[in-house]
Every structure is written in structure tokens, then in C-alpha cells.
Amino acid sequence: MDNILADIDAIGRIDAVPSILEVVCRTTGMGFSAVARVTDDKWIACAVRDEINFGLKPGGELQLETTICNEIRQSGNEVVIDHVAEDPNFAAHHTPAMYGFQSYISMPIFRKSGEFFGTLCAIDPKPARLNNPETIKMFKLMADLIAFHLNVLDQLDHSASKLLEEQQTAELREQFIAILGHDLRNPVGAVLNVAQLLLRMPLDDRTKRLANILQDASYRMKALIDNILDFARGRLGDGIKLQLSDSEPVEQILGQVVDELRLIWPDRQIETNFNLDANVRCDAKRIAQMASNLVGNALSYSEDGSAVVMNVDSCNNEFKISVSNAGKQIPENIKSKLFQPFSRGEVAPNQQGLGLGLYISSEIAKAHGGKLQVNSEEHLTTFTFAMTVNKEVSKAI
Numbered sequence: 001m002d003n004i005l006a007d008i009d010a011i012g013r014i015d016a017v018p019s020i021l022e023v024v025c026r027t028t029g030m031g032f033s034a035v036a037r038v039t040d041d042k043w044i045a046c047a048v049r050d051e052i053n054f055g056l057k058p059g060g061e062l063q064l065e066t067t068i069c070n071e072i073r074q075s076g077n078e079v080v081i082d083h084v085a086e087d088p089n090f091a092a093h094h095t096p097a098m099y100g101f102q103s104y105i106s107m108p109i110f111r112k113s114g115e116f117f118g119t120l121c122a123i124d125p126k127p128a129r130l131n132n133p134e135t136i137k138m139f140k141l142m143a144d145l146i147a148f149h150l151n152v153l154d155q156l157d158h159s160a161s162k163l164l165e166e167q168q169t170a171e172l173r174e175q176f177i178a179i180l181g182h183d184l185r186n187p188v189g190a191v192l193n194v195a196q197l198l199l200r201m202p203l204d205d206r207t208k209r210l211a212n213i214l215q216d217a218s219y220r221m222k223a224l225i226d227n228i229l230d231f232a233r234g235r236l237g238d239g240i241k242l243q244l245s246d247s248e249p250v251e252q253i254l255g256q257v258v259d260e261l262r263l264i265w266p267d268r269q270i271e272t273n274f275n276l277d278a279n280v281r282c283d284a285k286r287i288a289q290m291a292s293n294l295v296g297n298a299l300s301y302s303e304d305g306s307a308v309v310m311n312v313d314s315c316n317n318e319f320k321i322s323v324s325n326a327g328k329q330i331p332e333n334i335k336s337k338l339f340q341p342f343s344r345g346e347v348a349p350n351q352q353g354l355g356l357g358l359y360i361s362s363e364i365a366k367a368h369g370g371k372l373q374v375n376s377e378e379h380l381t382t383f384t385f386a387m388t389v390n391k392e393v394s395k396a397i
Contacts, residue, residue, distance in 0.1 A: 008058060022207075024120070027203070030124035031123075032049065032051065033048075035119075038073050084102045101125055134200075141193055195211050216263065230360045230363070242286060245281065249284070251312070257291050261299065279389070289360070294361060297383075306325065306327070318388060321384070
């Protein structure tokens with residue numbers, strides 16, 4: 001029983017679960033959705049969204065033999081029913097008759113080890129259109145997302161326990177970051193797929209807003225993961241690789257970076273000025289990563305209502321990117337540490353991050369044979385990257 005209580009607590013610690021259950025109900029039109037822990041002898045609700053007064057709450061239990069989830073546990077396959085009364089396999093089944101539903105969908109959740117955890121399920125007394133590729137794919141992605149979070153919580157708990165026993169906390173932190181960063185790549189792709197799938201469906205305004213939030217969060221997570229992995233490679237691996245080319249559409253790629261940031265910060269103004277008169281031999285994706293970090297940092301630390309300005313020039317054998325924002329002057333004691341890992345300025349409640357963005361940006365600048373500098377005055381802060389365009393650069397940090 002202690003393990004089941006721990007599983008209920010784990011689902012409760014996953015911030016995305018309430019949003020997942022709400023999206024399930026709104027996209028399917030069903031009134032009840034839940035995440036259930038299913039064992040050899042128990043069916044326990046871990047999280048619930050109940051709009052039809054089904055009466056089940058987190059921690060509530062159903063007799064296992066009365067649920068279809070028991071059959072899913074045995075087969076490992078999802079069950080999808082549009083209309084019980086018209087379904088030859090379930091029209092006479094005891095479960096719909098006992099609980100009074102006509103539509104049903106349940107997707108198995110498996111831990112990373114392959115162990116069956118439970119199900120993501122939904123029911124409603126009315127028929128619903130569920131047995132289609134879009135809905136089934138959405139449920140599978142969400143079940144995978146829940147499984148991913150459970151795995152991350154297991155890793156966090158395991159790592160926290162080890163950190164208490166180890167004296168070399170700095171080394172363990174770097175190892176943990178490396179493992180966590182790699183494990184996050186695929187799930188972020190799943191999150192983004194869910195958001196994009198939802199946005200292609202006919203949604204009401206509230207659900208569309210939730211899907212946009214999910215998509216925007218995915219972009220932020222991707223940027224954080226990139227920084228984590230780059231930091232881990234620099235400290236533990238073989239460095240950050242550069243793929244150099246003198247034919248990359250630098251202006252177009254940087255323009256895409258700005259467009260993405262405008263989606264994430266719809267209420268802020270980003271001004272761009274491009275003056276590219278010469279080809280730039282560089283790794284355009286790394287330059288874009290650096291620009292994204294610099295502009296994102298400027299948006300986070302600038303005054304509301306002010307514009308962030310990015311100037312990009314390539315002339316006189318020099319390639320330069322400068323990003324300026326209005327805001328408080330950076331104190332000297334903080335400015336001297338800005339390009340160190342895990343270093344951050346004064347953090348407001350809405351400013352999130354690990355303090356790796358400027359460090360990674362500085363390392364990208366060094367790899368290109370250039371330099372990243374900051375100048376901060378009373379009302380204006382400017383980060384400037386400059387490199388010689390005809391100079392051979394290193395291939396790795």
C-alpha cells in the first residue's frame with residue numbers, strides 16, 4: 001500500500017497532469033478523465049477531472065474486476081469505444097452497464113523499465129467520436145508524457161538520495177545534468193507534437209489557449225535543454241561541435257529566431273537591423289542559439305513596454321551581433337561573473353532559467369574565434385559578439 005500511496009503522490013507532483021486531463025475532456029467532449037494506478041489486485045485513481053459527478057476522487061478505489069483497465073493491464077493495449085450499445089465487443093460487457101457510460105477510451109502507461117503503471121482514461125454517458133488516428137495518437141502522446149515525468153521524478157528522487165551521501169556534490173550535479181538533459185530531448189518532442197496536434201483540431205478558445213501555452217512551454221524547454229546539454233558536453237564530453245559553412249543564410253536563420261521569440265513574448269517589441277555585406281563562415285545554428293540566448297535574456301531583464309534591439313552587421317572583415325535593452329544597470333560585481341556557468345543577475349519572480357545561457361553564448365563566441373562582451377550603463381545594456389569573418393576558427397569548444 002505504501003508503494004501505491006507513493007505513486008499517487010508522484011502523479012500529484014506532475015504539474016502537467018491537471019492540464020492533460022482538462023485537454024482530454026475538452027477535445028473529446030467527455031465529462032470524466034483520470035490517471036489510474038492499476039496493479040494485480042487494485043484500481044486506484046491518482047488524478048481526476050470529473051464534470052459528470054461520477055463521484056470518484058484522487059485516492060478513490062474501484063474493484064479491479066469491474067474495470068476494463070484490468071483487461072488493458074493483461075493485454076497491454078488501449079481500448080477505444082465510440083458507442084457501447086453499438087460495439088459488438090462491449091455491448092454486453094459488465095463494466096459499461098455497471099458504471100453507466102457509452103463512450104470510453106483508455107491508454108496504458110508504461111514506466112521506462114517497461115513495467116505497467118496504469119492508464120490514462122476517459123468516460124462519458126453519451127457516445128463520442130474517439131476511434132480515429134488523431135485522438136488515439138493524442139492519448140498515446142499524453143500517456144508517454146506522464147510516463148516520462150514519472151521517470152524524471154524517479155531519477156530526481158534517486159539522485160537526491162545519492163547527493164546526500166556523496167561529498168563530491170559538484171561532480172554529481174554535472175553528471176545528473178548530463179543524464180537529465182539527454183533524457184529530456186525525446187519527451188520535449190512529444191510535448192511539442194501534442195501541442196501541434198491540438199492546434200490542428202477544432203478547439204474552443206480556452207482549449208486553444210492551453211495548447212498555445214503547451215507549445216510555448218515546449219520552445220522554452222528546448223532552449224533550456226540545449227543549454228544543459230552544451231554545458232554537460234563542455235564539462236564532461238568532447239566539447240561543442242561546430243559545423244562551419246560560408247554559405248548559410250545567416251539573416252534568414254536569425255530572422256526565424258526573432259519570429260520564434262515574438263511568439264513566446266507576444267506583448268514585447270523586438271526590432272532588428274540587418275546589414276550583411278559579406279559572407280560569414282560560421283556555424284549558423286550555433287550563432288542562432290547564441291542570438292536566441294541574448295535576445296531572450298534581454299527580454300527577461302528589460303523594462304515592460306521597452307523594445308529590444310538586435311543589430312547584425314558583416315563588413316570590414318568583421319561580423320558583429322549586438323543586442324540592447326533598456327533596464328537597470330548591471331552592477332560590476334555581477335557583470336564580472338555573467339559569463340560563468342550558473343551565474344545570474346538579480347532574479348524577479350517571472351524570470352526563469354539555469355544561468356547557463358550567457359555562459360554557452362560566450363563559449364560559442366570563443367569557438368568561432370570571436371568574443372562576447374557586455375556594456376551596461378544607467379538605462380541601457382548591450383551585449384556584443386564580434387568575430388573576424390576571414391579567420392580560421394576552431395571546430396570545437
